[in-house]
Amino acid sequence: MKKNKYKVIVTGGAGFIGGNLIRKLLQEKDWVVYNFDQMGYASDLSWIKDSEDYKLRHLFLKIDLRNKEILEKVVKEISPNLIIHLAAESHVDRSIDNPLNFIESNIIGTFNLLEASRAYWETISDIKKKLFRFIHISTDEVFGSLGLNGKFDENTKYSPRSPYSSSKASSDHLVQSWYHTYGLPTIISNCSNNFGPYQFPEKLIPLSILKGIRGESIPLYGDGLNIRDWLYVEDHVEAILLLAERGKVGKSYCIGGFGEKTNKEVQLQICNILDMVKPSKFPHADLIKNVEDRPGHDKRYAINSNLIQKELGWTPKMTFEDGLKKTIHWYLDNLEWSDSIMQKSGYSGYRIGQKK
Numbered sequence: 001m002k003k004n005k006y007k008v009i010v011t012g013g014a015g016f017i018g019g020n021l022i023r024k025l026l027q028e029k030d031w032v033v034y035n036f037d038q039m040g041y042a043s044d045l046s047w048i049k050d051s052e053d054y055k056l057r058h059l060f061l062k063i064d065l066r067n068k069e070i071l072e073k074v075v076k077e078i079s080p081n082l083i084i085h086l087a088a089e090s091h092v093d094r095s096i097d098n099p100l101n102f103i104e105s106n107i108i109g110t111f112n113l114l115e116a117s118r119a120y121w122e123t124i125s126d127i128k129k130k131l132f133r134f135i136h137i138s139t140d141e142v143f144g145s146l147g148l149n150g151k152f153d154e155n156t157k158y159s160p161r162s163p164y165s166s167s168k169a170s171s172d173h174l175v176q177s178w179y180h181t182y183g184l185p186t187i188i189s190n191c192s193n194n195f196g197p198y199q200f201p202e203k204l205i206p207l208s209i210l211k212g213i214r215g216e217s218i219p220l221y222g223d224g225l226n227i228r229d230w231l232y233v234e235d236h237v238e239a240i241l242l243l244a245e246r247g248k249v250g251k252s253y254c255i256g257g258f259g260e261k262t263n264k265e266v267q268l269q270i271c272n273i274l275d276m277v278k279p280s281k282f283p284h285a286d287l288i289k290n291v292e293d294r295p296g297h298d299k300r301y302a303i304n305s306n307l308i309q310k311e312l313g314w315t316p317k318m319t320f321e322d323g324l325k326k327t328i329h330w331y332l333d334n335l336e337w338s339d340s341i342m343q344k345s346g347y348s349g350y351r352i353g354q355k356k
């Protein structure tokens with residue numbers, strides 16, 4: 001490997017968004033990618049091709065971000081140009097059942113990575129220091145819940161309402177503090193709900209698709225009128241790369257899909273597509289069943305993406321409808337992937353995140 005190749009550390013690269021990001025990096029850049037992941041229940045690396053080129057440019061390290069000493073050692077050894085931090089516990093329902101995991105991975109894990117990055121960054125040359133970036137991938141959920149009007153933007157006050165969103169909010173505050181106090185060149189993305197290939201089948205869209213394919217009942221929380229702003233994962237990945245290349249240090253950017261939908265609309269649309277591509281004796285929509293709501297279920301998220309649009313020219317390329325069709329076809333073509341990851345994790349699609 002050439003000594004002066006551009007090196008990026010991606011944390012959480014065995015997860016949904018991290019995996020999509022690394023695939024794009026390997027396809028489109030000649031960078032060397034160091035993938036740090038603890039290999040949790042939602043992790044998967046089966047997509048890595050046997051290509052010799054990929055093997056040389058994708059180096060996986062099984063690292064738990066809760067282990068500060070290891071992090072400090074490997075970050076220094078690698079000497080990266082860029083760190084993109086995605087590793088986190090990511091499912092609100094699981095945060096209701098087991099908040100401690102979220103505090104440890106999302107808050108302590110981010111603290112450890114910031115400290116490891118700072119320890120390394122303070123030792124490098126001024127020019128490398130200036131060009132280094134730490135991109136922290138966060139969520140719109142840190143802003144809380146909207147009524148029927150208005151959208152979140154970069155000036156919205158933080159008001160997280162679940163153990164997941166409060167752990168992400170805490171990590172965002174740490175990242176901002178490391179910028180203001182130590183000068184570490186950080187950028188934060190606050191992105192809306194992602195969907196697309198390789199998402200672990202506990203989240204709304206893949207769970208509903210797989211239940212529909214199997215003819216099992218599709219759970220709809222509460223009245224089904226909670227609204228999310230859906231973004232196709234490849235559009236998020238493009239935005240992350242733009243932030244790394246041209247984002248302003250110390251800033252945060254709101255990233256949304258212009259795809260506001262109620263959960264009920266999402267499930268009905270999935271069922272309509274399944275009726276066309278995998279017809280059954282009865283309409284798939286008959287499988288949708290209202291179940292008890294999620295405790296503290298945020299009503300509505302919506303994003304104003306004007307800043308990233310204006311500053312970096314980013315806008316989502318995929319419509320919700322086209323992205324959903326692509327995603328459904330992907331799950332239909334990759335049923336073995338879902339079966340295998342669900343079996344490995346011990347999760348079969350049952351309800352989680354109810355108050356005991």
Ligand SMILES: NC(=O)c1ccc[n+]([C@@H]2O[C@H](COP(=O)([O-])OP(=O)(O)OC[C@H]3O[C@@H](n4cnc5c(N)ncnc54)[C@H](O)[C@@H]3O)[C@@H](O)[C@H]2O)c1
Pocket residue numbers: 011012013014015016017018036037038039040041042043044063064065066085086087088089090091104105109137138139140168190191192193194195200
């Ligand atoms: N999925 C979304 O809709 C969405 C939207 C906005 C922001 N985000 C953020 O994007 C990031 C990635 O989300 P995702 O949907 O790909 O999640 P995911 O659950 O699919 O993947 C997360 C990965 O992080 C790893 N990880 C967790 N804790 C770790 C630790 N302590 N040490 C090392 N690795 C650890 C897991 O093993 C997993 O492979 C998260 O930070 C999430 O908060 C997600």
